[in-house]
Each structure stands twice: as structure tokens, then as C-alpha cells.
Amino acid sequence: MTAVKENIKRILEERAFLWENQGKALADIANLREFTAEERVKFEAVEADFGAFGQRIKALELSLDQERQINEFAALFQNDNTVRTAVETELRSVLSLREKSEVDFSFTGKEMTRALATGTAGAGGNLIPATFWDMLIQPLRNFVSVLNAGATQITTASGENITIPRVSSYGAAAAQVEATQLTGSDPAFDQTTLKAFKFGDFRDVSRELIDDSAIDIEGLITKLIGQNIGLLLGQKLSTGTGINQTAGIVTASTVGVTGATGVSGAATFDNIIDLFYSIGAPYRGNGSWIIADQALGGIRKLKDSTGRYLWEPSVVFGAPDLILGRPVFGDPNMAAPAIGAKPILFGDISAYWVRFVNSLRIERSDQALFGTDQVAFRGVLRADGLLTDPSAVKTFQGGAS
Template sequence: MTDFIKRLQERRLNVWEQTKALLDAAEARTGEERKLTAEEETTYQALNADLDQIDARVKDMVEAEQRSKDADEAFRSLLDQPVNPDQRGGAAKGEVERVRSWLTGQSARSLDIRPESPLPLDSRTLSKLTATAGANTVPISFYNQLVQHMTENSGVLAAGPTVLRTASGEQLQVPKTTAHSANASIVAEAGNLTANDPTFGQVSLDAYKYGFLLQVSHELANDTAVDLLGYLAMQAGRALGNGFGAHLVTGTGSSQPNGALTAATLGKTGAASVVGAASGDDLIDLFYSVIAPYRNSSSCGWLMRDATVASIRKLRDNSGGAGTGNYLWQPGLTAGTPDTILGKPLYTDPNVPSVALSAKSILFGDFSAYFVRQVESLRFERSDDYAFNTDLITYRAILRGDGDLVDTTGAVKYFAGNAA
């Protein structure tokens, strides 16, 4: 991590301290004066905007560093200079060369991008490691770049769902837990044991097709083939992440994935006196509405939109008396690590509804209970004829996937604004 990024992180922590000082000063007053004045509210919003801008800047800088390393290695490859085998695996290098050849029209017009390990069925958790945790030492293939950008644009994918990859797209039946066994009871000697079975159902995971077109000039494709590789990965990943990711949050389950918000169960309803917003006590109640095994999972976290985070930053617990406890929201201490609420990571997604009456504005729970099915390959096709009159090359990207919650006993809960 560069010194500049470290300075940005220090500035972020400093802005948060200013924000806390502003809120603490308001809390120290009595009665109605405890509310932020119009001037203080303006300052508070400006500080929040500054936090968000720093977050975006740090993210861009980290990505720029990685792109620079990838580009340097690609140029070394083009110049036939030896590459340290510890820096890049042969499979990843071969994939990059194959994609570059396809981009510039030197090979077939269709290209399938697959994970490096050709497993027929792979169940794992998506995660996004920081550069300081060792990500810079791991070779990044074109496929992994795509997945990274998809994850960055989908809060559900970033939160750590269970990902099932299949080689083909036939319907996949996954068992679903709808009720756990009840408590065992004392039985008299020679007495009959009571049946106590859990209740199961089935989740059908299909392979809905998501696709888009991307056009670039013939000159761009042939003059800057190295840069075009990262550009296509970024644009394809973001487009597929935005489309697929929206349904992973709010999909209806009818001819599209069943979104995490749709499948989750109610954990807490807001107070009647508050127009849709959550209080500190509401978040604590929502936290403990998820039972301990799910709550203690490494994939347990919060999901909400950015606008909701601004109001959450004001909230405290009551551990030190009314309004004098610890802030529930805590900033991540290193670049790339998520902020936390009550010690659990916070992920944001623009597809989560805004705070409003009856709105499901906050999700909390174990996102590993949400299954994302993805057909193994990401299909790309290239056409020089589609926009022949403008000398544009058209690329088509297609992803097939689905998603659903496989444990409806309460692994993931939502907060709803008061309906009255």
C-alpha cells in the first residue's frame, strides 16, 4: 500500500473523529437542543460526503496499483521476457494470451471463460481479500478479474454467499431447511420417544441468462490490446454484476432469482413514531433476532444502501446510559476492509430499498445460507459485422445463473419501517 493511500486512510479516521465530536456535542445538550441544528446537520452531511469520497478514492488507488502490476507483467510477456513463475501461473498466462488473441480477431469469434479448476461442482464462499493480506502475490486471471468486478457491484456477492458452479445449466435441486427439530424431552423408562424431525423443502436453482453488448473501435482493439483486456473485464464484470446483483437482492423468484431480501424473514419492525428509520435499539434487536449459530458465522453481516449508512453512523448503544454509549458503526481500520456495525461487516448495495414506511431497508444474517448458482463458463462472442458501417467491433457477454435462500428458519432477517 502506498504512503498516499495510508494518508487517505488516516484522513478518513480523522474525519470520523470530527463526526463523532459533532454528534457528541449535540448529545451533551439537554431536551430538544440535543438535536443537530441546521448548521450542524449541514456539517454532518458534508463530513459523511467526505468519508464516502475518501472511500471511493482509496478503492480507485488500490485498483490502479493492481492494474499497473498487471500491465507491467503483460508487457513483459509481450516482449518475451521471462516472468517469475511465483508471480503468475502458466494457466493464467495462457488464458490471458487466449483472450488477447480473441479480442483482436486472431482466433474464433466465440470464447468461453472458465475458472482455472475444471470442477464439475464447486461450493465455496466468494471473498475479496485486501492487497496487504496477500492478494498482490496471487495471479489474477481474466476470469478472476471479471468475478472481482461483479463482486464489487453486488452487495450479496460481496457478503459471502455459497457459490455453486456447474458445468451445464440443467435445473439444480437443493434441499431447503424450513424448520429445525424441536427440543428433546424427558422420557419415562420404557416410554415412547416422540418423533422430532426437521422439516425440509427444495429450492430449484435454474440458469437465467444475463447478457449485454459492448462496442469498441477497430483502432482501439488493435492498438491497445493490453489495456483492452482490463477494460473488457471491468465493463463486463460491472454490467453483469449490476444486472445479476439486482435480482440477488430483490428478485421475485418468478422467471428470475429469488432475492435475499425477498426470501428473508422479518426480524424487527421500526417504531411507530419514526418514519421508516431504524434506531440503535432496532439494530440491536435485529442483530439478536438471528440465532447464535448464524450470528457467529464468518459470513454474517449487514446489507443496506449507502444513503441508509449516513443515518446509521449517528446511532449508539445504551451501554453508558441514554445516548452516551458506543457508536454502533465503526470504520474499517485498513483499506479494503469493510466497516462494521456491532462488530459485523457492513456491505452496501444500491438495490436495497431506501428508508421508508413498510420498506425492507436493512438485511442482517448469515449470507452463506444464500446459494448462488452459476453455470461454469462466462460466454463471450465477437462480431465484426454487427456494426460494419461504423467499423466498430461488437462484443457480447453472457452469464447464466440463479440464487435463493436455502434456510428459511431465520438465517437472514430484515428490518422493516413502521407501516403506520
């Protein structure tokens, strides 16, 4: 575990070194003039390197979490070999999906990861390592930015609608005249509803492929189902329309700042400052940035009048990058900078609630496709999200050209 942490620290330092020695110089040029062809190639290479660093850090963080979970599990039974052996046998049967027809994986982040079947070469021992990233938790962490940024998560046992009362306006005091009746305006209330939309994926695999393959086909299919559901959930919680589907946090948020005319949708330094202060102080202190992946390159170039860059790359294990002292999370689902697009969001993300019904189910059936001698796999998740306080989160919208 120590070695993994040291490796993450080394990668963070390499990323910071790349920014200081190449990224800043190129960003300085971009603030003065258009890139030459050679400079454009260099800048794109630096951006690609930043992306690669980010993926390596995510991989190591998941590996670290997996190692921690395994150690915690082993510690529970360190004094009883008989119990430990029995529980490990049952756990392996569940995680391999070979002896259980249904396996539930919740989103608490404490699940054991599934080990690949490496006991024999035919089960995949020749091709893949003993363990790999958690097949179902990994997609959520990678694809659902609002969860990483601190959205409030609740889990219910059933999927009925949840009606949430909320204050739509807080009322106001009024200036008073001596010896007259006190006045003021009353607060107003409305309601919002958390539903339970279904997300699913289905795969059918021939019996021959499962029995004869040199790799763990079951593990691969389960991983793909988890990724597909994670991708879809991330998209809907980010930019879902709210019409017969989840209202994503970008869709539900009001526009706090509109870009200047003549910038063609890109945010300026002043736009970022204005968006930051468009949020009330209580929310601002707990705020986070969610920024479209395609907008991050432009944000890295922004600096104040003293030449200090807004973007601060992290060099601390487990700490995100910062803008104006608040954490930054990339989102692949948000729109790229463009006229009318909303590529940047800031605010207290805990005001966005994500509701799960029970947990993600990954199921296998040997009987459903009996006539074609195929094995069926399916994944099902019921979830929804809503913004409980519209004043807590706001977006930047690209201005006209």
C-alpha cells in the first residue's frame, strides 16, 4: 500500500513538473497570440500527457482502495482459520458469478473487488493478472462526476416516488415605522420529486465461448455491463433533460454568468471570477467545479493580472486540482465550449441528491436462452437525481460570437 501511495505521489509531481516546464510556457503564448503549427502540436501533446497522468492516478487509487478492502476483510478472520477459509470459499463463489444466480453490488465503496479466475491457464492465468479494478464501482467513479464532486447519495429499499418539500422563496423583512403594524413578506414553498428510472444492459453469450475461451468471458461481460450502466448514469446525472428521465445537474442549474460577446463560447478569467461569486457565501465555501473535459485546456490558460494561473495542479495524494481554492472535477458528458453551451458549473454539489433503489444487480441465467444454448447476463439499476436548491449551483453559458 505504501508503494502505491509513493507511486501516486511521484506521478503528481511529474504532472506538476510538466505544467511548470512546458504547460505554463505554452499557455503564456496562447494568451498573446495564436499557436504556430509546431506549438499547437506541443500543446496537444502536453494535454494528452495530462490526460494520461489522470488515468494512471485513477487506476492506482482504485488499486489502493482494493488492497485496503482485502486487508480489512482478512483482518476480520485472522484468528480463526476455519471461519476464514469457509467465508473465503463462499466469497469466491459469489464473486466469480459461477455458483450464484444473483449478485448485488452496492455503491458504498466498501465492496470486495472481483478476482479473475487465474487458478489455471485456461481460466485466464496466462493472460491477465490476479486482480483488476472493481468492475462495477470503477465505472461509477470514472463516469459520474457529480458523485465524485460530493452529491448527496441516498438508498431506498423500494422505488416509490419521494416527494421533497422545499422553500422556493424565503420571504423578506420590511423597513418599519414607529407605532405601526410590523410587515414583511411570507416565505413560499413548493415540492420536488425523486423518482426511480431504470438503467439496464443485456448480453447473451454462447456456451461454447464461455467453456472454451482462454480468457474470463464472464468477468469481461460483467465489466462491460458495469461500464455501460455507469456511462449512461453519468450522462443522465450530468445533462439529462428531466423529460421522462433524470434532470441532470447541468440541466437543473440556472445560468450564473453569460460569456462576453466576441469570445465564441469560451470563458474568460473574469467569467470564472463572476461565476464563483454568483453563489452565496454559505454554498461557495463548500463549492466545487465541474468542468467539461473539452473546456479544461482553455481553463488552464487563464491567469490574473499578476500572471498567476487560476488552475492549481495538485501535488498531494488524494487531493484534486483547484481553481480559486475549490476542487475541480472533469466531466466527459458536459458540452464543449460553444455559443449557448454550458461547459462550466460551480456550487455546492451536495445540494444535488442522487437516489438509488437498493443496488446495482448483475445477474446470470443459464435457462433464459435454453433453446439457443446461450447464457444470459443482465445488469439493472434504478436511480434518479435532482437539484434540491437551485441557488446552490450555477453554470457558465457561452456568449455570442
